[in-house]
Amino acid sequence: MGVTAKDMIEKIRERINATEGITQKINTVFQFVLNGDGGGEWWFDLTGTSPDSGEGMHDNPACTITMNAGDFVAMLQKDANAMKLFMSGKLKIDGDISAAMKLQNFF
Numbered sequence: 001m002g003v004t005a006k007d008m009i010e011k012i013r014e015r016i017n018a019t020e021g022i023t024q025k026i027n028t029v030f031q032f033v034l035n036g037d038g039g040g041e042w043w044f045d046l047t048g049t050s051p052d053s054g055e056g057m058h059d060n061p062a063c064t065i066t067m068n069a070g071d072f073v074a075m076l077q078k079d080a081n082a083m084k085l086f087m088s089g090k091l092k093i094d095g096d097i098s099a100a101m102k103l104q105n106f107f
Contacts, residue, residue: 004038005069008076016044016051023051028099031061032072039069063103064094 009032016022026046033041043058044051067075071090074080082104085091093100 003073003077005034005072006038006040008073009040009042011076012044013053016046016053022046023048026099026102028063028096028102029058029061030099030103031058031064033064033066034069034072035066036068036070038073061095063096063099065100066092066094 023046028046030044030046031041032043033039040055041057042053042055043061044053045058067085067090071080071085075082075085075091082091086093
């Protein structure tokens with residue numbers, strides 16, 4: 001079995017937890033809604049003194065990123081371009097688009 005969206009979420013969580021001062025740099029709650037096989041819902045709260053994350057829906061995300069789980073994996077493995085996915089409607093961002101840009105630069 002190949003790399004799943006959940007595997008990539010775990011890598012994101014590890015990177016976030018290893019990045020000093022990330023909550024001050026990003027200061028946003030992100031919600032990921034990943035559809036299709038291997039999908040799910042995960043959130044990252046980068047607003048407190050230390051990052052927090054979980055599975056499911058967050059009560060008050062500032063930025064929600066919705067896409068197919070396979071496209072998410074491909075994007076994070078650099079096999080798909082985030083801007084092309086966004087322009088084609090395969091990646092949807094609701095809420096604070098500038099926060100999503102900060103996250104893109106982080107990854």
